[in-house]
Amino acid sequence: MSRPENSDGGEGEGPLIFLIAGEPSGDLLGARLMAALREETDGRVRFAGIGGEAMTAAGLESRFPIHELAVMGLIEVLPHLFTILKRMRQTVAAVKQLRPDAVVTIDSPSFTLEIAERLKGQGIPLIHYVAPQVWAWKAWRAKSVSRYLDHLLALLPFEPPYFEKHGLPTHFVGHPVVESHAGSRYRDTARGLCLAVLPGSRRGEVSKLLPVFAEVVRALAAGHPDLRVVIPTVETVADMVQAQVQDWPVEVAVVRGAEAKAKAFDEATAALAASGTVALELGVAGVPTVVAYRFAGVVGLLPPSLLRVPFVSLVNLIAGREVQPEFLQRRCRAAEILPAVERLLTDPAARAAQRDGCSGVVEALTPPEGRPSRAAARRILSCLKA
Secondary structure (H helix, E strand, C coil): CCCCCCCCCCCCCCCEEEEEECCHHHHHHHHHHHHHHHHHHCCCCEEEEECCHHHHHCCCCCCCCHHHCCCCCHHHHHHHHHHHHHHHHHHHHHHHHHCCCEEEEECCHHHHHHHHHHCCCCCCCEEEECCCCCCCCCCCHHHHHCCCCCEEEECCCCCHHHHHCCCCCEEECCCCHHHHCCCCCCCCCCCCCEEEEECCCCHHHHHHHHHHHHHHHHHHHHHCCCCEEEEEECCCCHHHHHHHCCCCCCEEEEEECHHHHHHHHHHCCEEEEECCHHHHHHHHHCCCEEEEECCCCHHHHCCHHHCCCCCCCHHHHHHCCCCCCEEEHHHCCHHHHHHHHHHHHHCHHHHHHHHHHCCCHHHHCCCCCCCHHHHHHHHHHHHHHC
């Protein structure tokens, strides 16, 4: 297959892979995938596409900033709809012009899967990394994505059958959290109370959750004037978070970057976090955590009992019981969340019980290849050979 002489990537000879990530979690996945693909090919691979800070640091020249895509829910999406649709058209046009050896879309299904569907029939392998959570809701998506994707990389061991029954080759490649935080050493020492607060990586999440989390912190400060708060965040919401914590009655540090996040996990006595990957990261790192969330859009109007799973925390799903206390929808209120956070901050036995409940999570999420990024890279390369 012929290639334009000035394709992005700058890696020299080798397959050209067009990567598309639409939010910070996918950006980190993409950066690790790029490193693993270089490892597996001895550097003979080229990249083009869309990514954020991590993928840019790994050598990708992103075609536009991904913070334009980090929106969720109908109300938040509408003001950005024209920009999002324009970026979709530009991305599809870039793929058609470059004719890469494969397109790898990473998470952010409302953006990336729309692009994959528009590229169907172009003769370019379409691989999606991070299976849609059809086991939780929108089960019909399994059949839908099987119509246009060529391969799917799943993070959870129980996901492949949902898609394989519709004829879509799907492989469990492991969850990236075991690469980031496995082996973290949680130290339950008397260094003063420190609460890690993680209100999400999208502006819609932060706008819903941070005011609730602020109420919890203010109530805690009344009884624990020495309480410190650390908020690991990402570029898409850092300015928003910083503006909203100015009047908190405790010492607050808003930090960015993987190293600062790991340090925050190490220092935290406990955490209050949005549901999602970060709750799993905290569980694997051994940080006792309370999970809270309010869903956006139509799902946000439904009671938690209508979800297709008993829990939203992956730690709880894997454990088969509520290890991390969950406060969803109408229960996502400071008055209900406060006692659970207070207990973890002040009761060493409660912290120890939660860490015990998280045991076994790493093993369940580790692929046979050891590193999830290596497993994903090998699967993508095998698709190119096929």
